[in-house]
Amino acid sequence: MPIIDLQKRLGINLDNWLLLQSGEQPYKMPARCHAFEKEWVECSHGIGQTRAKKECLVEFEDFYECMHRQKTHARLHAIRQQRDKMVKEGTYTPPPCHSGKADQVP
Amino acid sequence: MAGSKVKQDMPPPGGYASFDYKRNLPKRGLSGYSMFGIGIGIMIFGYWRLFKWNRERRRLLIEDMEARIALMPLLQAEQDRRILRMLRENLEEEAIIMKDVPGWKVGESMFHTDRWISPMSEELLNLRPRKELLQKRFGFLWYV
Numbered sequence: 001m002p003i004i005d006l007q008k009r010l011g012i013n014l015d016n017w018l019l020l021q022s023g024e025q026p027y028k029m030p031a032r033c034h035a036f037e038k039e040w041v042e043c044s045h046g047i048g049q050t051r052a053k054k055e056c057l058v059e060f061e062d063f064y065e066c067m068h069r070q071k072t073h074a075r076l077h078a079i080r081q082q083r084d085k086m087v088k089e090g091t092y093t094p095p096p097c098h099s100g101k102a103d104q105v106p
Numbered sequence: 107m108a109g110s111k112v113k114q115d116m117p118p119p120g121g122y123a124s125f126d127y128k129r130n131l132p133k134r135g136l137s138g139y140s141m142f143g144i145g146i147g148i149m150i151f152g153y154w155r156l157f158k159w160n161r162e163r164r165r166l167l168i169e170d171m172e173a174r175i176a177l178m179p180l181l182q183a184e185q186d187r188r189i190l191r192m193l194r195e196n197l198e199e200e201a202i203i204m205k206d207v208p209g210w211k212v213g214e215s216m217f218h219t220d221r222w223i224s225p226m227s228e229e230l231l232n233l234r235p236r237k238e239l240l241q242k243r244f245g246f247l248w249y250v
Contacts, residue, residue, distance in 0.1 A: 032224075035221065058218050061218065062217045062218050062219060065216055065217060066217070066223070069216075069226065069228075071216040072216050072226070072228075072229065073228070075214075075216065076228060076229065076232045078207075079200055079203060079204060079232065079233070080232065080233070082203050082204055082207060083199075083203045083233065086203060092202070092203065094199075094233065095195075095199065097195050098195070098199065098233045098234050099234070099235065
């Protein structure tokens with residue numbers, strides 16, 4: 001992707017180790033969104049940025065969601081709001097596993 | 107000054123007894139080289155003991171790690187069962203809660219892929235009291 005890959009030509013690794021989450025990690029610990037980032041990078045490698053924004057939108061959205069979990073949080077928030085509304089109306093009581101001390105048996 | 111008989115303070119007849127006034131710095135103790143030798147010898151003995159004990163600690167550490175490795179399938183299976191059970195409970199409760207909300211797909215995944223994505227603690231402990239989530243996130247401190 002870069003025009004002159006100076007670091008690869010000189011065989012040094014000045015900052016490549018901190019650019020990608022999917023790169024070489026110390027102790028081989030993977031990032032939380034390793035798979036999503038890898039897929040996005042593989043999808044958008046070689047084609048230009050304009051094309052990548054169009055063609056790799058799905059992968060990018062998945063990666064973004066994995067990182068920030070905005071949609072997940074909004075969904076959980078909606079569920080919680082609805083539950084509180086129903087509890088206030090009295091139409092719903094939380095089951096014992098969801099309130100207080102439940103038996104923590106796997 | 108007349109040499110008459112004046113009472114003066116004179117030394118006793120025969121003079122004073124002799125006493126030693128010369129420097130007395132006896133050669134005693136070990137020599138410098140041998141003191142160095144003893145010090146270095148003690149140090150070498152200390153190092154040897156330290157290295158031996160470090161090797162023993164390494165063996166004990168390897169034993170601990172192997173015990174952990176041996177137990178890992180059991181603990182992982184327990185945790186997986188627990189997570190799946192919590193997800194199942196959440197799914198059923200969600201179906202009950204959101205049945206009157208128009209256009210809601212129960213158990214809908216937020217991702218376009220259908221890989222398994224490890225759930226966050228917020229997802230697992232969503233419908234439980236907030237205290238449990240705070241305990242999960244902040245209850246254990248790595249620092250002292």
